Amino acid sequence: MIDIPSPAVAVVGRHNSGKTTLIERLIAELVGRGLDVGSIKHHSHRGFDIDIPGKDSYRHRAAGASETVIAAPGQVARIKTVEDEVECSELVRSMPNHDIIVVEGYRKSGLPTIEIMRSGNEADCRAARLFVKAAREGLPLTTDFTQLGRAVDRAGNAAGRDGAGEVPGLGEMPGASDYSAAADAAAKMPSTNTVAVVTDIPEAEEAAALYGIPAIGLEDVAALADFLSEHYVRPRVTVVIQAGGESRRMGQSKATVPFAGRPLICRLVERLSPVADELIITTNEADKLGFLHDMYPDLTIRLVGDAYAERGALPGLYTALAAAENPYVAVVACDMVFASARLVVAEALAMHESGADVVAPSNKHGFEPLHAMYRKEGCLGAVHARTERGEKRVQSFFDDPAVTVLPFNQDRVLEVEPRGGCFINANTPEELARIEQSYLGE
Known part of the structure; x- marks a missing residue:
C-alpha cells in the first residue's frame, strides 16, 4: 500500500x-x-x-491503558493518552x-x-x-491585529461613548460604543x-x-x-504506461516479453496501479494485451492506440495526454522494471505545490521524460504543435515559453527511493536477463 x-x-x-x-x-x-x-x-x-463510562473500552482506559483501539466491522477508533x-x-x-x-x-x-x-x-x-x-x-x-485592537479600544475609551478617536495608522475611529472588546476580536483575525x-x-x-x-x-x-x-x-492522476509495440532490439513486444515468469507489463501494472486514479496503457497491440482485463478484474485498464502513425516518444506523449481524463498525467515506459509509485506521488505533489506544467527527473545527463509528470492543460497544445512539426523527442517542447518545467533532481529522487534504480530499462534480451538475474537475487 x-x-x-x-x-x-x-x-x-x-x-x-x-x-x-x-x-x-x-x-x-x-x-x-x-x-x-x-x-x-x-x-x-x-x-x-469520546468513550462512554461503563463500556468495556472505557473500563480498559480507566484501568490504566494508555492506548485503546475499538474495532468493529466498518469502523475503528483509537483513544490514546499523550x-x-x-x-x-x-x-x-x-x-x-x-x-x-x-x-x-x-x-x-x-x-x-x-x-x-x-x-x-x-x-x-x-x-x-x-x-x-x-x-x-x-x-x-502581517499586521499585529491584537495590538491594533488594543489601540482601537484605547482610542474609543478616550473619546467617550459617543465621541471619536484617532488610531495611528488607521486614522479616525468611531467611539467605544462600536469598538468595545476590539482587542478580543483582534486575537483571531x-x-x-x-x-x-x-x-x-x-x-x-x-x-x-x-x-x-x-x-x-x-x-x-x-x-x-x-x-x-x-x-x-x-488532483486526480492518470498513469499511462507506454507499451508501444514490437521492439526491434528486443525482438518482440516489451510489454509481453517474459520477466520473472510473467509478461513484463504485469509488473508495471502492479507497481503503478496503487497510485493511479486512471490507468491507461498505450499500445498498438491491444489484442495481445487483452489478457490484462482477466488478470486484473478489479482494475479498469484502458488500452489506447497511438494517435499518430509515426513512432516516437513525443507522438506517444501526445497520445497519453489526449487520452487522459485527469489533469495530472504520469507517463512511464513499460521497460522501466523498477518504476516507482512513490516517485509518481512525489512528482504530483511537486507539481501541485509549484504550479509547474512538467515535473521531470533530472541529472547531469539531462531529463528522464519517461518517468515524469505532465499537466494536461499546460502541455497538450505544445506537444501537439511540436509533433505536427515532426519532432520525436519529448524534451523538444520543454523550451516552449508557455510551458514551465520543474527539474526533479537526483537528490530529490533518492529521498523518495533511497535505493535508486527507478530509471533502469531494458532494450535487449541480454539487458533484460541481467536485470532479471539481479531482481531474482534480491
Whole structure:
C-alpha cells in the first residue's frame, strides 16, 4: 500500500461563528461530488473523552491503558493518552489517502485557512470592522491585529461613548460604543494564511477584495466547494504506461516479453496501479494485451492506440495526454522494471505545490521524460504543435515559453527511493536477463 499525503485546509473563526455548521454542509457537498473527505476537530479544552463510562473500552482506559483501539466491522477508533497537544501537521500526516482533510480550528497550524465571519455574531462584526479599517489603510496581513485592537479600544475609551478617536495608522475611529472588546476580536483575525473569507458582512467582503482574497457567501457552500476543488483537493492522476509495440532490439513486444515468469507489463501494472486514479496503457497491440482485463478484474485498464502513425516518444506523449481524463498525467515506459509509485506521488505533489506544467527527473545527463509528470492543460497544445512539426523527442517542447518545467533532481529522487534504480530499462534480451538475474537475487 502506497500512502498518498492528504491536502488539508482549516476553517477558522471566532466563537459562535458557525464553523461546525459550515463544515458539516461543506463535507456533505464534497462527498456528494465523489470525494473522499477526512476531518479534524480542534478541541480547546483539556480532558474531553469520546468513550462512554461503563463500556468495556472505557473500563480498559480507566484501568490504566494508555492506548485503546475499538474495532468493529466498518469502523475503528483509537483513544490514546499523550503528554502534550498533538500538532495539526502530525495529525494530517497520520491521515493519508484522502482527497482533502477539512480541519476545524488550528488557526496557527500554518495550513491554508478559510475565515468565517457571520453577521449574527457580534465578535465577527467587530473583527470585520477592524479588518476593513486595516485594509482601507493599506496595512499588510502581517499586521499585529491584537495590538491594533488594543489601540482601537484605547482610542474609543478616550473619546467617550459617543465621541471619536484617532488610531495611528488607521486614522479616525468611531467611539467605544462600536469598538468595545476590539482587542478580543483582534486575537483571531485573517492572516497571510487566509485563502478565502466566507461571510455575509459587507465590511468583510470589502476587506477581502482589498486584500485580493476571494469572498464567498455564507450560504454558498457549492461555491466554497468549487474553490477548494480547484485549488486544494488532491488532483486526480492518470498513469499511462507506454507499451508501444514490437521492439526491434528486443525482438518482440516489451510489454509481453517474459520477466520473472510473467509478461513484463504485469509488473508495471502492479507497481503503478496503487497510485493511479486512471490507468491507461498505450499500445498498438491491444489484442495481445487483452489478457490484462482477466488478470486484473478489479482494475479498469484502458488500452489506447497511438494517435499518430509515426513512432516516437513525443507522438506517444501526445497520445497519453489526449487520452487522459485527469489533469495530472504520469507517463512511464513499460521497460522501466523498477518504476516507482512513490516517485509518481512525489512528482504530483511537486507539481501541485509549484504550479509547474512538467515535473521531470533530472541529472547531469539531462531529463528522464519517461518517468515524469505532465499537466494536461499546460502541455497538450505544445506537444501537439511540436509533433505536427515532426519532432520525436519529448524534451523538444520543454523550451516552449508557455510551458514551465520543474527539474526533479537526483537528490530529490533518492529521498523518495533511497535505493535508486527507478530509471533502469531494458532494450535487449541480454539487458533484460541481467536485470532479471539481479531482481531474482534480491
